[in-house]
Amino acid sequence: MRPPTNSAAPEGAVGTDVFDLAAIGAGLAFAQSLRDLASALRAGGTAGTAVVQAPPGTGKTTLVPPLLANLAARNPGFGRVVVTQPRRVAARAAARRLAALDGSKLGDRVGYTVRGEREAGPGTLVEFVTPGILLRRLLDDPGLETTGAVILDEVHERGLETDLLLGMLAEVRQLRGDLMLVAMSATLDAPRFAALIGNTADREEETRAPADDGARPAPVVDCPSALYPLTVEWVPAAAGRLDERGVTRGFLDHVADSAAQAHAAAVQQDATVDALVFVPGAWEVSYVASRLRGRASAGTEVLELHGQVSPAEQDLAVSGRRAGGPARIIVSTDLAESSLTVPGVRLVIDSGLTREPRRDANRGMSGLVTVSCSRASAEQRAGRAARQGPGRVVRCYDQRTYGAAPAHVTPEIAVADLTGAALLLACWGSPGGQGLALPDAPPPAAMEEAIEVLRELGAVAGNGHATALGRTLAKVPADPRLARALLDGAAAVGHHKAAEAVALVSGDQRAPGADLTRLLAVLRGGREPASRRWAEDVRRLEAIARKEAAAVGSPILTGTVPAAETVGVVVALAFPDRVARRVPGEGSARYLLSSGTRAGLPAGSSLSGHDWLAVAEVSRAGGRDAAGTGAVIRSAAPLSAETATAAAQxxxxxxxxxxxxxxxxxxxxxxxxxxxxxxxxxxxxxxxxxxxxxxxxxxxxxxxxxxxxxxxxxxxxxxxxxxxxxxxxxxxxxxxxxxxxxxxxxxxxxxxxxxxxxxxxxxxxxxxxxxxxxxxxxxxxxLAPEALEVPSGSKVKIEYPAWSEYAAAQSTGEENAPANAAGRPVVAVKLQECFGWAETPRLVDGRVPVLFHLLSPARRPLAVTDDLASFWSGPYAQVRAEMRGRYPRHPWPEDPWTAKPTARTKARM
Known part of the structure; x- marks a missing residue:
């Protein structure tokens, strides 16, 4: 362990520093900004807030935590510094790096806590955690009494849990003026976060103006970029990147081949160059890595980096090349985009794709979808190649695609399922996020839907605040529906089997069509890291189930459940709206969910043919996987009709x-x-x-x-x-x-x-x-007679228009009709029956003139008019000239005013 030193203390140090910042910050760009940050924090009174804006690789994650520990150490009874990292691998890597630079043992002065793993003790001064860990600590200890400072790293990624922490910690600081709060961002959106966590004036200050709400934006501390020159190459694939099933194999082959060629050329010039390849998900990482192992230069080490590989493999990927070791190509998801620095990387190959959560409210589905990464993400990925020397990025897409990408990442709160977030907010005392200063307000419809789910679970009361059961469910590190299923399922299948199923369902993403019952059998007998992590989750969940099972009262299910259906029962208890039945007559792969959604199973899934399924995950999809339904069942477990109806009763x-x-x-x-x-x-x-x-x-x-x-x-x-x-x-x-x-x-x-x-x-x-x-x-x-008596003595039926006809005629007009003729009552009568009629009749107390359709003896229209006097004085002469030769047996007098009106021929008059 390094002894406490004052050698690189910020201005004003008094010799009580616990970390040697000069030694830790050697060669890191952010060391130049430490004094500015210390001054900004002191300006806030007893303790302040600040936003650090610095590109990835500048050393902010390494240097800011020990700086805050040094500042906190000058106050009696100072607490530890807690640093959030959005991913477990990043939390472990950051803790290991700081401990190594400090010369102390991991878990002593510097430690970490992630789900299922902890390396920290009573003497830990800096602790790296995931956001979920800190959220649950806040629920247990809203004042964070043992914490002196909190650092929220990578806030620009806009993860849902980090957004919630921003709002909740801002409230904590209103009660605890001694709590330092720092948000760190790798992008230029720092003013947004500065406004959210702005300092609250000291309680002793009562002189502010009445209009002042007491909040000031937190100071923003910048760090100059440490980038070396960067060369950008555009190498688009001939085939499309995405199709109905997701990322195309042809595009992944292009990414792998581009990486192999670019790395081979790079190591010929400089053997120390390592490469970092970005693809969207774990399956794509495995596929590209497998192809690279057959195409990369001889002796090249190809490593995988994503959330499903073991901690040891993750640590190996981010630890840098061993002395004298082979050249390396690390294939990674976006977790290496900003929260991790991989030493030795001077070449980046970017697919330009990422996975983001999406929620389909109409179908009741949520999950990850593959989309183009934002331009900000693309720049951060590229910057990874220019941290330690001149670098090169190969973008496997064209400049038009880059220009069409969104500027920033989509905030998770805007597109994700909010059930878990709604429960945390209800436990915090801010139902639906009311009164909480968040970077973006949750969508009202999505939040109301989440609250309704919580009401059905019994987790929130009518006023939106958490019930006792809700607070119990919030202790379970899983979706609230799975948390309730853990407690309900314990009574039906036993504590251990319920914990097994919940740990299985809440684990990492699986390939479409996954059979959870078969996967459970694999994990039970496995010795690989995934099995060990799952077993640890099971132990933790089983302990919670045994302690809290009584909180749910009467169990939903009683009686014996067949061993083959234990997973299905727990899934059905969690998601009764996803119990599915095979659609008769539509093959073995089409299912109807109890929610009304239709979904398909991919070809080759072992679940095909089962009449009933309990679906854990379903997402929108096209192509063969969806069996023509528009959605695909990603994971499920079989169960019988009796068990399905009992679990979703x-x-x-x-x-x-x-x-x-x-x-x-x-x-x-x-x-x-x-x-x-x-x-x-x-x-x-x-x-x-x-x-x-x-x-x-x-x-x-x-x-x-x-x-x-x-x-x-x-x-x-x-x-x-x-x-x-x-x-x-x-x-x-x-x-x-x-x-x-x-x-x-x-x-x-x-x-x-x-x-x-x-x-x-x-x-x-x-x-x-x-x-x-x-x-x-x-x-x-x-007012509206059925018929009209004409001068000949005939009673002619009046044709009244329907309202719809009136509206249509008014909008389109009628050809050869008098002005405003639309919607008029019509009398169709032979012209000879109206001789001498000068005044046009009007209906509805004189409001509506009748429209006459004057007919030939063959009852064909000769004229349309609502002004008989004008017709006899003008157009009649032309009608007479044309018609008298055609109908010589009927009267066509030169003077219609004096002629006798008649319905007869001349011979019968």
Missing amino acids: QLLTDTVVATFSQGRVTARWERRLGAIGLSSTPVKPSPAEGRAAVARALAAEGLETIGFSGAADALRRRLALLHRELGEPWPDVSERALLARLDLWLGPELEALAGGAATSGIDLTDPLRRLLPWPEATRLAE
Whole structure:
């Protein structure tokens, strides 16, 4: 261990430093910014806040924690410095590096705590943790009484848990003025975080202006970039990067081949050059690494770096080349993008792809999707090649793709399932994030959906605050639904088996179609690191289950569960909406989930053919994997129909479903598990069920399901005109209005249809008369008569337009019609029957002129007019000249004003 020293203390040190910053910071660019950061923190009073903005590789993660430890050590009873890292591998690597530079044993002065692993003790001064670890500490100890400073690293990655910590720790500082808080970002978005964690003025200061809310933005401390010259090459693939199934194998081959060629050329010039290859996920890492082992230069060591490899393999990848060791190519997910520095890397090969969470609210699905990485991420990846000397980045895509990528990463809070976050916020006392200063507010719909899930679990009360059960579930390091399933499942399958299933489901991502029951058997007998990590998770979860199982009260399931269905039972308890049944007649790979979503199994999955599945993960997908459903089952376990209905019994419903079709009401008694039909039996509908069925059919298909007789249609048209011209009390008889008042005007007929009457026996004329207003209805024949007597003595039916016809004519116009002719009542009559008629009749108390269609003797239209006097004085002469030779037996007088109106020929007049 290095002795305490004052050799590189920031200005004002008093000889109590516990870390030798000069020795630790040798060669690191951020050493130049230590004094600025120390001054910024002192400016906040007893303890301050600051935002550190520095590119990856400058040494901020190595130097800022010991600086804060030195500052805290000058106060009596100072607590430890807690540093969050977004990934377990980064937390372990950062702790190992700082301990090595300090010359102390890991776990003594410098340590770490991640899920299932801890190297820290009572004397630890700097502890690296994942955000989830610190969140749960906050719930247990909201004041963080044993902590003197918190550093939130990589806040620019916008992880959901880090965003929550920003808001929660800002509240802690309002109560604890001695808690130092530093946020560190590798991008230029620092002012955003500075505003969130700004200093609260000292409690003694009461002189601020009334408009001042007491908050000041935290100071931002920059660090100059330590980049050497960087060469950028664009090497796009001939084939596309993505298809319906995800990343194409052709593109991954291109990435691997580009990496092999670029690295071979680099080591010919400088044998010390190592390469770092970025691909989006664990499967792609394994695929590219496997291809590289057959194509890289002889003796090249190809290493994999992602969350599923063992801690020892991760440490090997990030520890740098051994003295005299072979050249290395590290194939990694984006965890090496900013939170890890891999020594020796001077060449980066970038696929330009990443995995981000996405939530599909309509289908009730969430998961990771492959998308183009942001431009900020691409720059950080490229910068990894120029930390220790001139570097080179090979981008396996073109500049247009780069330009079309988003500028920054999508905040996880905007796209992820928020159930776990909602529970943490409820336990914190900020239901839904109310009153909490977060970088981005959670989407209201997603948060309300998450809170509703928590209500169903019994985790939150009506006011949104956590119940006792909710606080118990928050202690389980898993999704709240899995946490509840752990406790419920313990009563059904035992504490150990329930813990096994939850540890299995909450583990790392699996390939589509994974059979969880088979995977459990592999893990139980395995000796590889994945099995050991899983076994440790099982022990931890089993201890929680034994301690807290009584918190849920009466168990959902009782009785014996077959051994082959233990995993399926726990999954079904956690996600009853994902219990799935194979769709009969659609092959062995298509399933209907109880939520109503259809999903497919990839070809070759051992789950194909099982009638029932408990689905742990389902995500949107296309192509063969989805079996034409638009979604793919990523992991599931088989179970029987009896077990499925018992585990998801809250979704069981027994209902009578009545339908009205082809003029008749029929009904069936149906038992359903959510959207899954279990059984169906014909029954006689009750009158209420029949009425509801008819009403639903009419609402869906319209009143034409019954049909309007000629008389009913004519009455409806007359009423439509009166409502249009006079308004109330004349009724609105549009489709929408009639459907909204079915019981008012169609009640007896609905009863008849519900009782089995046929639609053919129902005339809607009398039902429509029930809508007539009294005493105004006595003027119906006067205001809108059925027929009009013309000068010849004939009574001609008036054709009233429907409201829909009026609206359509008004929007499109009628060719060869008088102005404003749309929606007019029409009288079609032979021209000779109107001789001498000068004044055009008007309806509705003179408001609406009748539109005449004047017909030939063969009843073909000759003219359309609502001004008879003008017609006789003008256009009639042209009509007469054209028609008298064609119809010589009918009168065509030169003077229509004095001619006798007639419906007869000249011979019969």
